[in-house]
Amino acid sequence: MMSSISIRQAVGSDLYALVSLDALSNPHPWGESLVLDALKTRKNWVIERVEKVSGQSPESLLGWLTASQWGDQSELELIVVSLDARRQGLAKKLMTEWLANIKHEGVSEFLLEVRESNVGAISLYESLNFELVGRRKNYYQTEQGHEAACLFTLKM
């Protein structure tokens, strides 16, 4: 059956698909209450595969991006892509959607922070021209102790 990839803003009924995506594919899962809070208070985009024949969306989502916005700044809070759908450009599509949409709302500075060990995410951000602007030591907990947070920004 023919299918295509589609991106849309998340809606309340995505909650359980997002909780499931978070539980299965986020190495540091947020859990239901934080996912619910993100749906209520932030900007959220999801990516999914839509069957061309039926026009129906599957119940599972392939990816999710959630971001906050204050005035002319927007901060990425989480981006996660399903383990079995990685390295197909889905995260890049979600990031591009976030940047383009929020820019229309007058945002000119995009912010994010990421674990120093998360080299995959860091190369994704660098591929979109985010620049490293700071480093917070011992910011995140790890099984062995702590690791730094890297702060990135993009001005558009």
Ligand SMILES: CC(C)(COP(=O)(O)OP(=O)(O)OC[C@H]1O[C@@H](n2cnc3c(N)ncnc32)[C@H](O)[C@@H]1OP(=O)(O)O)[C@@H](O)C(=O)NCCC(=O)NCCS
């Ligand atoms: C980070 C994450 C969202 C990337 O999703 P993805 O859909 O696989 O990323 P894309 O396919 O769009 O990658 C685009 C580019 O980013 C870079 N990239 C992405 N994942 C990478 C990896 N594991 N290693 C090296 N580079 C990577 C590459 O440059 C890639 O382009 P290429 O495949 O042509 O080389 C995904 O690995 C994930 O969900 N990780 C767990 C959650 C997480 O750590 N989120 C980030 C912190 S909030």
